[in-house]
Amino acid sequence: MRVNFTVNGRKQEADDVWEGESLLYVLRERMGLPGSKNACEQGECGSCTVRLDGVPVCACLVAAGQVEGREVTTVEGLADYAKHRQDAHPGGGCASGACGTSLQDAQQWKAHSAGGATDSQTGEGTELSPIQQAFIDAGAVQCGFCTPGLLVAADELLERNDTPSDADIREALSGNLCRCTGYEKILDAVRLAAARQGEVV
Amino acid sequence: MAGTTTGIPANVTQGSQTKGGVGESMLRPDGTLKVTGEFAYSSDMWHEEMLWGQVLRSTVAHAEIVSIDTSEALALSGVYAVLTADDLPAAKNYGMEYQDTPVLAYGKVRHHGEPVALVAADHPETARRAAAKIKVEYRELPVITDEASATAPDAILVHENRGDHHAGHVPHPNIVHRQPIIRGNADEAAKKADVIVKGEYTFGMQDQAFLGPESGLAVPSEDGGVDLYVATQWLHSDLKQIAPCLGLPEEKVRMTMAGIGGAFGGREDISMQILASVLALRTSKPVKMVYNRYESFFGHVHRHPAKLYYEHGATKDGKLTHMKCKIVLDGGAYMSSTPSVVGNASSLSVGPYVVDDVEIEAIGLYTNNPPCGAMRGFGAVQACFAYEAQMDKVAAKLGMDPVAFRQKNAMEQGTIMPTGQPVDSPAPVAELLRRVKARPLPPVRQWESSEGADVRALPGGLSNTTHGEGVVRGVGYAVGIKNVGFSEGFDDYSTAKIRIEVINGEAVATVHTAAAEVGQGGVTIHAQIARTELGVQQVTIAPADTQVGSAGSTSAGRQTYMTGGAIKNSCEIVREKVLEIGRRKFGSYHPAWANAELLLEGGKVVTDGGEVLTTLVEVLEDEAVEVEEEFRHRPTEAFDLRTGQGNGHVQYAFAAHRAVVEVDTELGLVKVIELACAQDVGKAVNPLSVIGQIQGGTTQGLGVAVMEEIIVDPKTAKVRNPSFTDYLLPTILDTPTIPVDYLELADPNAPYGVRGIGEAPTLSSTPAVLAAIRNATGLELNKTPVRPEHLTGT
Numbered sequence: 001m002r003v004n005f006t007v008n009g010r011k012q013e014a015d016d017v018w019e020g021e022s023l024l025y026v027l028r029e030r031m032g033l034p035g036s037k038n039a040c041e042q043g044e045c046g047s048c049t050v051r052l053d054g055v056p057v058c059a060c061l062v063a064a065g066q067v068e069g070r071e072v073t074t075v076e077g078l079a080d081y082a083k084h085r086q087d088a089h090p091g092g093g094c095a096s097g098a099c100g101t102s103l104q105d106a107q108q109w110k111a112h113s114a115g116g117a118t119d120s121q122t123g124e125g126t127e128l129s130p131i132q133q134a135f136i137d138a139g140a141v142q143c144g145f146c147t148p149g150l151l152v153a154a155d156e157l158l159e160r161n162d163t164p165s166d167a168d169i170r171e172a173l174s175g176n177l178c179r180c181t182g183y184e185k186i187l188d189a190v191r192l193a194a195a196r197q198g199e200v201v
Numbered sequence: 202m203a204g205t206t207t208g209i210p211a212n213v214t215q216g217s218q219t220k221g222g223v224g225e226s227m228l229r230p231d232g233t234l235k236v237t238g239e240f241a242y243s244s245d246m247w248h249e250e251m252l253w254g255q256v257l258r259s260t261v262a263h264a265e266i267v268s269i270d271t272s273e274a275l276a277l278s279g280v281y282a283v284l285t286a287d288d289l290p291a292a293k294n295y296g297m298e299y300q301d302t303p304v305l306a307y308g309k310v311r312h313h314g315e316p317v318a319l320v321a322a323d324h325p326e327t328a329r330r331a332a333a334k335i336k337v338e339y340r341e342l343p344v345i346t347d348e349a350s351a352t353a354p355d356a357i358l359v360h361e362n363r364g365d366h367h368a369g370h371v372p373h374p375n376i377v378h379r380q381p382i383i384r385g386n387a388d389e390a391a392k393k394a395d396v397i398v399k400g401e402y403t404f405g406m407q408d409q410a411f412l413g414p415e416s417g418l419a420v421p422s423e424d425g426g427v428d429l430y431v432a433t434q435w436l437h438s439d440l441k442q443i444a445p446c447l448g449l450p451e452e453k454v455r456m457t458m459a460g461i462g463g464a465f466g467g468r469e470d471i472s473m474q475i476l477a478s479v480l481a482l483r484t485s486k487p488v489k490m491v492y493n494r495y496e497s498f499f500g501h502v503h504r505h506p507a508k509l510y511y512e513h514g515a516t517k518d519g520k521l522t523h524m525k526c527k528i529v530l531d532g533g534a535y536m537s538s539t540p541s542v543v544g545n546a547s548s549l550s551v552g553p554y555v556v557d558d559v560e561i562e563a564i565g566l567y568t569n570n571p572p573c574g575a576m577r578g579f580g581a582v583q584a585c586f587a588y589e590a591q592m593d594k595v596a597a598k599l600g601m602d603p604v605a606f607r608q609k610n611a612m613e614q615g616t617i618m619p620t621g622q623p624v625d626s627p628a629p630v631a632e633l634l635r636r637v638k639a640r641p642l643p644p645v646r647q648w649e650s651s652e653g654a655d656v657r658a659l660p661g662g663l664s665n666t667t668h669g670e671g672v673v674r675g676v677g678y679a680v681g682i683k684n685v686g687f688s689e690g691f692d693d694y695s696t697a698k699i700r701i702e703v704i705n706g707e708a709v710a711t712v713h714t715a716a717a718e719v720g721q722g723g724v725t726i727h728a729q730i731a732r733t734e735l736g737v738q739q740v741t742i743a744p745a746d747t748q749v750g751s752a753g754s755t756s757a758g759r760q761t762y763m764t765g766g767a768i769k770n771s772c773e774i775v776r777e778k779v780l781e782i783g784r785r786k787f788g789s790y791h792p793a794w795a796n797a798e799l800l801l802e803g804g805k806v807v808t809d810g811g812e813v814l815t816t817l818v819e820v821l822e823d824e825a826v827e828v829e830e831e832f833r834h835r836p837t838e839a840f841d842l843r844t845g846q847g848n849g850h851v852q853y854a855f856a857a858h859r860a861v862v863e864v865d866t867e868l869g870l871v872k873v874i875e876l877a878c879a880q881d882v883g884k885a886v887n888p889l890s891v892i893g894q895i896q897g898g899t900t901q902g903l904g905v906a907v908m909e910e911i912i913v914d915p916k917t918a919k920v921r922n923p924s925f926t927d928y929l930l931p932t933i934l935d936t937p938t939i940p941v942d943y944l945e946l947a948d949p950n951a952p953y954g955v956r957g958i959g960e961a962p963t964l965s966s967t968p969a970v971l972a973a974i975r976n977a978t979g980l981e982l983n984k985t986p987v988r989p990e991h992l993t994g995t
Contacts (some may be wrong), residue, residue: 018326025325034245035238039412039462040494044925047412075238126233136232139889142897143720144235145412145462151236167657174934177925179412179463180720182896183933 005067007031008077009084017064024048024059026067027074035075035148039177046176049149050074051081056156058175075148078155082129085159131155134193135186142180150176154190162197164190219803222733223953226889229725230742231718243432243459244491246418252281254473254480254490255328257318257335258499259310262918263357263569264339266306269318274331277322281484283331284319289479291448295471297438299365302535302572304446304475310339311359311534312571313919314499321480321488344569344918348508348529351375351566359534359567367540370842377532377565378540380547382845384619385558390523394514398594402511402587403984405910406531407504407901409576410930411719413462415472415500416491419481426453427478432461434468436715437751446475447482451747454478458745464719465901466575467501469756470537498923502537502574503911505530505565507546509587515595521610524556528563528584530573537574539565544689544840545580548620548849552588553630553682554610559619561845569918571911575756577901578683578963585681586985589968593677593975603972604638604678607631612682621846624853626956627946629881633857634680636879636942643861643875643938645674660863660870662934671867674874677972680857681964684850685957686759690839693759693851694831696750697767698743699775701735701817702825708804708817710735710772713743716752716764721959722890723760729886730765734772735779736801737817750829758854758957761886766952767832774828776801783820835950852948856880856961858899858969861937864977869989871907873935873970879942883956888943895962896939902966904931905985906974 003014003026014030024041027033027050037047041060048059051073059072073081131154134140141147150173157164157172164172169190178186221227234240271283286293286307293307294300306317318335322328345351345359352373359375367378391397417431426449433439436456444451461468477490492500508529514522528546532539547563563580576582596606611630617623648658648669656665660672687693698713710731718724728740745752752764780799783806788794791814798809806814840847861874878895885891908929912921922928947954967985975982978992989995 018324020326028245029247032247033238034241034247037242037412037462038244038491039414040925042494042925045412075236079237126237128233128236132236135236136228139226139228139893141229141232141235142722142893143411143413143461143463144231144240145242147235148238167655170933171657171663174932177412177930177932179410179465179901179930180897181893182898182900182939183936184896184939185893186933 001065003064003068005069006071007033008073008080014064019065021064022060023062023064023067023072026064027059033074033076037145037148039145046153047146047149049152049176051152051156056153075151078151079127079129079132082155129155130196131158131193134189134196138185138189138192140181140185140189146176146178150178150186158194158197162194164194219732219736219738221729223729223886225729225887227725227729227887229722230728231724241460242413242462243430244414244416246430246459246489248418248420248487251418251487251489252321252323252480252484253325253328254477254488255320255325255332256316256476256496257332259306259313259315259317261310261339261341262313263342263344264310265342266308266310267338267340270336271318273334274320277327277331277334279323279327280320280331281486282321282480283335284479284483289446290482292445295442295446295475296536297470297538298540299536301360312569314571316476319476319480321484345375346568346570346915346918348566351568359569365536375567377536377567378543379562379564380543380840380845381843382547382559382561382619384621387523387525387558387560390558391514393516394522395517396595396598397512397514398591398598399512400587400591400594401983402509402590404507404509404583404586405905405985406506406573406913407576407905407909408498408911408928409465409467409501410928411463411465411467414492414494414497417459417473417477418487418489419477420487421481421485424453426455427481429454429456429474429478430459431456431474432459432468434464434717434719434756435754436745436747438754439471439474440747442471443474443478447478456747458717461717461719464717464755465577466579466756469575469754470502472500494925495923498911498920498928502572504576505532505542505573505583507583509583511587511591513591513595515599517599519599519601519606519609521554521556523558524551525560526550530563530565530583531568531570532565533568533570533572535572537572539573541689542580544849545684546584547845548618548840549581549682549684550584550588551619552585553612553628553680553855555612555616561619570913571920577898578960579757581681581683582964582967585679585964586968589679589965590971590983593972604634607680608634619845620840620849622848622850626852626948626950627881628853628855629944629946630680630855633855633879633881634678637678637857637859637877640859640877640940642676647874660865660872661868666868666870667865672863672865673977674861674863675973675975675977677860677969677976678858679965679968679972680855681961683758683854683961683964685852685854686757686762686834688837688849688851690837693753693763694833695752695763695767696829696831697764697771698749698827698829699731699768699771700825700827701737701775701779701821703818703821703823706818707739708737708821709739709741710737711741711743712768713749714752714764714767715745715747715749716760717745717755719755721755721894722887723755723764725890726761726765726886727768730768731772734769735776736803736805738804750831758960761955762951762957763832763834765886765955767830769952770832771828771830774830775826778826778828779817779820780806782824783815786820787815852951852956854957854961856965858965860969860973862970862973862977864974864992866978866992869992871974871987873903873937875937876903876966876969877940878962880961881944881946881956882958883948883951884945884954885943886953886955891943891958892941894959895941895943898959898962899939899966900931900936902963903936903970906967906970906987908986910986
């Protein structure tokens, strides 16, 4: 079947989608958006959290056909989404510019990350949302596999509650497993992003 | 010496420290890529016209394979290959220490979930459906599941013809390895004891449960070889095991590290590497393989479940007299690293205490349970759970404070280990305990505090199961000792290639190693070390691959020590070569080139007096200096097979925890309120990463204390819970605040004085939580994980 939907503000069309395919598979393998992660494919870990018409969902539990005509925001579009949060139609395209990871791209990230030892110290060259920057600054990223899902969930929390208590943060992120950090620095990151948002306002 | 000094260049007048060096909390170089979703993990690899690989796994634990019929699977549209062991190109077995693990089962299956057949198809669902159409006929055999069934005189042998070097020393062929340690005379010393305490403990099977599943991409190359992009802990160890199974020379198997989504020991053994390569070579197409979570539980080795039998004696004034123990580790169907786990469990079974008279025996079993191998803490975790429970029991029997009792018996620098090896670097065991104890306790009944009543802070949380009635608090302590690096005479080394050159008018260093960045922060500290040693700001970390020498494994807390040491070593040689060029070019301008101690700082050559001689750019111009050097820690030796004596370990790490828990005694629900840790890290190369490692390790220990366990049916040896629905991991709601207090007591033998960090916090966290639950409930609780039924007696 063919599925038409909007991903990170850009109209997309996926052809030859098998009826059983998940939104996660379509994003990762057909759209070339591997930012949403495949950790349990059972809705237990939250690594594939995306927003579907603004609502956080596990992309692994959404059938591709269900997204027909709807809007999806993934971690790749998070910075842009945050930037246009007040607009009627948030999201203005794939934030990374080059969506998808071909083998060549995959090899290039290494070169990029290699040269980027100081780039990422400043975030130079990449515009990040406040929560993305806070995750880096607070040391909330270790292996990083849970990070995209946590970012989407945390961003949604901060959108509806700009001064969350620790209990609010824990509740909002309770569907996202992280095996590396022990969560303390993730809490730090959300607190930091909230504080910075407060400063801006 | 003021005034005209160097002759050139005139604009350089002052040395400056290089930013981002050793000891600073630098941010991850891959952080931006990871928060934008651009970082390519092994499961994100993609290639035009790639196929998908799928494994068919055994549905039974122990059986003869009567027949395999692949015809229906092959007939399915979109299927390119269906392979069994008969189709394998070369060696049929692999293994890290001994090659006893079949790539695909032949003759027999020895555990539930063992790979039996392989499919390559154009869509992952096609591959799954094809695998489901393969018909395997099994003739089931009785299962070996525990010590009794394994060591019975007439027991079926899990491996009939053992050829490994342990086979000649073990009392039964179903025992992989046995390590006794005898020091002093435990029976004689026991006569001096005023109290004797015995205990029997059970440690459940824990899973590493890294989030990024086993995955990767194998691309056949024109020369008949294969390019492999996978996530692993040790590229060169994989390569040694993969190449013989593909029938290829090692140079035709080119491995590049793909992004790793956590490891914790679970990626030390081969998973899908050979399977994907075999399919790629067979189909002449790129093959991507991604285990789903169910397969991941079968696709890697787990932490050894253990039975531990302990006896301690102590005098009235609180001195330990002796210790006897037997530790039985279940290694499952294949060897993996079980012998080394046995060595660790036995040599660290006393814990960080002074006990002169010991009688220790650790064994590892072959059974039909899932294979077990490396996991964070590696044999020391199970022992710590038992000896710390014993310490509380002895203290209670003596009427002593459990922390004071531990401190009285704590080892220190100079203590002789039960293996006869002296502890020759700081061992601040008593101090670590003092620090966690001195920390103020979190407020009681905190669900009522500050922000008003919040049911979320109670055991049961949002389930709203209690409003505080029946909730009791407990506090518990534990401390542990872990060896760092590879022990028992293993030739442990790491390699680093360092290059320095001028790019765009700036001196840039490139660090190339094969070290796996599993999330622990290696890439960050590699750049920090290069900056410190070479005084440059710009450092490039080259991709980890097999084009450079082995870095050894990212495990055993060894990478900062070993690859950090290799980088430091290589940088020192680079520095000498750079100065050599400088002397050649500018030596005649200034006597300091010949007679002063010269440093590289802030991109300049500086004397130890702070005088700037020139810049690196001026020295190097268009020359590049490149050095590839190995680093070895001091040699260790094997433990004697009868007495266990020998200088087997390189270094020790110590961590202590205090756990505060609240327990709903009616429903048996536990809420861990705080889990404070104090640890000696030798030198915090990156304090931010240090804290992250300690908090992460602590949480894995918490998990095994209250929820994590792979449940294996004792009758059938089948795994009952291979999913994240049924294998429970701590969420952010289950994990308390984890305050960390770290000491930096340098190890004089280690680069920068570092001490391995990642493993020690996993040891003491579990027994601390158990001690706190015992303190709250008064129950004995000798098993992990503690489940509600253990607390309510239902």
